[in-house]
Amino acid sequence: MFYAWIGGAYRQPIITGERTICNCCEGDLLAVVPHDNRAHWRHKAGDCxxxxxxxxxxxxxxxxxxxxxxxxxxxxxxxxxxxxxxxxxxxxxxxxxxxxxxxxxxxxxxxxxxxxxxxxxxxxxxxxxxxxxxxxxxxxxxxxxxxxxxxxxxxxxxxxxxxxxxxxxxxxxxxxxxxxxxxxxxxxxxxxxxxxxxxxxxxxxxxxxxxxxxxxxxxxxxxxxxx
Structure with a gap:
């Protein structure tokens, strides 16, 4: 997923290490900022x-x-x-x-x-x-x-x-x-x-x-x- 709420903003991750919560399942989201693709969020425990x-x-x-x-x-x-x-x-x-x-x-x-x-x-x-x-x-x-x-x-x-x-x-x-x-x-x-x-x-x-x-x-x- 590309977007999540973090610090009052709905956005893609900016840097590796950012964490937030999924607004659908309330599970943990981790920032993925690859060199060869767009930044996105990954569920820590698997996508809901x-x-x-x-x-x-x-x-x-x-x-x-x-x-x-x-x-x-x-x-x-x-x-x-x-x-x-x-x-x-x-x-x-x-x-x-x-x-x-x-x-x-x-x-x-x-x-x-x-x-x-x-x-x-x-x-x-x-x-x-x-x-x-x-x-x-x-x-x-x-x-x-x-x-x-x-x-x-x-x-x-x-x-x-x-x-x-x-x-x-x-x-x-x-x-x-x-x-x-x-x-x-x-x-x-x-x-x-x-x-x-x-x-x-x-x-x-x-x-x-x-x-x-x-x-x-x-x-x-x-x-x-x-x-």
Whole structure:
């Protein structure tokens, strides 16, 4: 985790040796200030959020686009005591809250479902999926699949129909079945994916591997989230 309260400030660690308390589990946090990565906090006894994953420049760059108080917000189910940290949680006066999960690594459909159930109980949920080539071929498949040859209108926006390139359609099918809002981030661009969340009529007409995207700007994405 990048942020914690220390000395009245919500910030990243500055020097090795700093210690503070996690505002989600009240466990001890130790400062990690590596030479080759961003400074962050590490739980002394193991992270209290089982959904946590190693984070890098992509995560931090996106978190920094949101108000400081909305980053890494702890959420606790008062019935089960289940604890998680939303990457970003925006709560506007009189409005439903919005959780944004920044997903860089692969995730199973079972865990995707679990996160959607947990966060959707607290308002809207947006996924921002980083499609990259560091550990898999999803970026190559996406670039080969992308096309603007078949536009159509849905919900006042222009979508484009296309087919996933490659033998395995698991990645795109998993995200099509999401019951929340899914955005892809690749090569500096953002695309909104037609999912079962609000584009059921579109998804139900698609065959396996077929999908539809709507290009959005960063400003449109942030505005939709509530910034």
């Amino acid at each position: 959020d089982p959904w946590s994953e190693p984070e890098g420049e992509w995560h931090l760059a996106w978190k920094e686009k949101f108000p400081l108080h909305s980053r890494e917000v702890p959420m606790i189910d008062q019935t089960t005591q289940e604890r998680h940290r939303a990457d970003v949680f925006l709560q506007l006066p009189g409005c439903v809250g919005t959780t944004i999960e920044l997903q860089h690594s692969a995730i199973s459909e079972k865990e995707r479902d679990a996160r959607e159930v947990f966060y959707s109980a607290r308002g809207r949920m947006f996924w921002l999926i980083h499609i990259h080539s560091e550990t898999n071929f999803n970026a190559i498949s996406f670039r080969c699949s992308y096309s603007t040859e078949s536009p159509f209108q849905f919900g006042g926006s222009t979508f484009y129909s296309m087919s996933w390139y490659g033998r395995s359609k698991q990645f795109i099918e998993k995200w099509k079945r999401s019951r929340t809002h899914v955005y892809f981030n690749i090569d500096g661009h953002i695309f909104y994916l037609a999912t079962m969340a609000v584009c059921t009529a579109v998804v139900q007409t698609q065959r396996k591997g077929e999908f539809a995207l709507c290009h959005v700007t960063e400003q449109q994405f942030l505005k939709s989230a509530g910034v």
